Amino acid sequence: CEAGEKSEMTSKTYLSLFPSDLATYGRDAKALLKELQSQNERMFLVTFLVLNTGRTEQELENNVFQASSIAQKHNCNLFRLDFQQEQGLMSSLPLADCQIEIQRGLTTSSTAIFIPFTTQELYQSGKESLYYGLNALSNNLIMVDRKKLKNPNGLILGTPGSGKSFSAKREIANAFLVTDDDIIINDPEGEYSPLVNRLKGQVIKISPNSTQFVNPMDINANYSEEDNPLSLKADFILSLCELVVGGKEGLLPVEKTVIDRCVHLIYRKYFANPCPENMPILEDLYNALLQQDEKEAHHVATALEIYVKGSLNLFNHRTNVNVNNRIVCYDIKELGKQMKKLGMLIVQDQVWGRVTANRSSGKSTRYYMDEMHLLLKEEQTAAYSVEIWKRFRKWGGIPTGLTQNVKDLLSSREVENIFENSDMIIMLNQAAGDRQILAKQLNISPHQLSYVTHSGEGEGLLFFGNVILPFVDRFPTDLELYRIMTTKLGEVSEGAQK
The missing domain is CATH 3.40.50.300 (P-loop containing nucleotide triphosphate hydrolases)
Known part of the structure; x- marks a missing residue:
């Protein structure tokens, strides 16, 4: 037991004598080895060159200083290629000829950062x-x-x-x-x-002051993918009447029934002879509702009256503009x-x-x-x-x-x-x-x-x-x-x- 304690103390003493850099590099080397062995990484030798240009020598010095400052801001140091400027220029050109023998080992993930067109x-x-x-x-x-x-x-x-x-x-x-x-x-x-x-x-x-009108009752033969386009049009007119009548609950079931009945009535003439003159307008729906016996029909007609005969009658006209x-x-x-x-x-x-x-x-x-x-x-x-x-x-x-x-x-x-x-x-x-x-x-x-x-x-x-x-x-x-x-x-x- 005493021998074990002495050996442990001795190893700790020797480790404390190692330079801190060596301990850090050791951890980095182990981490790199782990990446290469188990994380599908590869090792690449990379030469990274930054080409600075300038119209004058002073402008060039300023550009070099600015590039160095940007690199230093990101914990990187750029070294000037003194007496190797020509080789550096040739290596920077797209000639696939690197004449600078300064290389840095990088893994696949680190190398990918420098690859263009990503x-x-x-x-x-x-x-x-x-x-x-x-x-x-x-x-x-x-x-x-x-x-x-x-x-x-x-x-x-x-x-x-x-x-x-x-x-x-x-x-x-x-x-x-x-x-x-x-x-x-x-x-x-x-x-x-x-x-x-x-x-x-x-x-x-x-x-309200315009002389251009759009008829909300307009319909065409292709209005629905089904054989009867009137069914979809009736659904729109129900939405329109619901907006006009208002209220939290919207239209009552009886009101929806009489509106649907009237919609089918007022479009008969148009489908018998589909010419622009036979296209119904909102007033035709209003008159058809008044002719129904149900009091609910008269209630909807009364709500529509301001849009037919009142001050908001701008939608009670046939379309007179080129909607095509x-x-x-x-x-x-x-x-x-x-x-x-x-x-x-x-x-x-x-x-x-x-x-x-x-x-x-x-x-x-x-x-x-x-x-x-x-x-x-x-x-x-x-x-x-x-x-x-x-x-x-x-x-x-x-x-x-x-x-x-x-x-x-x-x-x-x-x-x-x-x-x-x-x-x-x-x-x-x-x-x-x-x-x-x-x-x-x-x-x-x-x-x-x-x-x-x-x-x-x-x-x-x-x-x-x-x-x-x-x-x-x-x-x-x-x-x-x-x-x-x-x-x-x-x-x-x-x-x-x-």
Whole structure:
């Protein structure tokens, strides 16, 4: 026992005599051996050269000093190749001839850091690929075609002033020039009119003082994938009446029955002879309800009266604008609070009618919903938006929602489907609360999250299928296209004066 204690004390004494560096190197050597033996690592001999240039000797000295400072900041020392500058230059050129015999042993993981071209790229060379900015890591173009995605639905998320509307306009202009797709815009802030007018599209200004009208009763033969398109139209009219009647419980079962009965009555004449003159209007539904015996029918008719004969009768007219133009913008900025929800629902139905008509002719339809959070506040418009997200794909529709409130997209399990059924997300600068939600929902790493933290205009992350890329979009400000797309107050005023 005494001999064992003496030998242990002797070994500790000898170890204390070893230099500390030797003990450290011993641990490092054991760790390296473990990596090579059990962690599938290999050893590489690496020569790392930094080439500094300058127009003058003083500029060169400054550049060398700056490079050394940056390296020292990261606990690295750079040594000048005195009397070996020529060999260093030849070794730095892409000649595969290293003339500097200074080598450092590195494992596979450490060596991989120095290998170039490890940045993930996103470039599709199809005829309908659109530009979405530059890769922030490699400065290469990002060109993709949303139609190649499993689900082409998209979202543009960002704080006010981060460039949401500008990103949508850039895609609209690009899609207009590159593809044959039809483009429809739901514009609650009146921001898209200059671009649509410049592209010779149709701006439909829906307001109490406007002479442009859209008929909510419009229907076409392709409105539903079933044989009877009237069933789906009746569902929309029920949603419209529910919004008009209001109340916590919405329409009563008897009220739904009489509305459905009247819808089938007023469309008989049109389907017997489908000409524009026979298309019913809201007043036809109002009159049909008054002719029913049930008191519930009269209750719904009374609620509809202000929209038929009263001061809010702007939706009681046949459509008198070109809703078949290739690019159509529904400007609902001047609709009051009472009418905006109704206006949004009617625009959604107009879009659905266009998508179904285009499907039969094999054409895609791109639909942009700015300020999408406004659509999600009301149960009826939110439910209709969710249906669009679910149904549009197989009908050739490509919807894109713009919103600054991510919380609204996760307000209910049903609305959350919009988020989950979007394979393309352009994420611009995010507020602190939204960043945490998105990081958890999309599995964003802290490093990737830095690209949407206090980022500049047109900077952020692009989610395209399974690919996540940081991007930068520096749009030239001296172009006419920029002047008609910008929403900055000073630049809009300046463009108007020109």
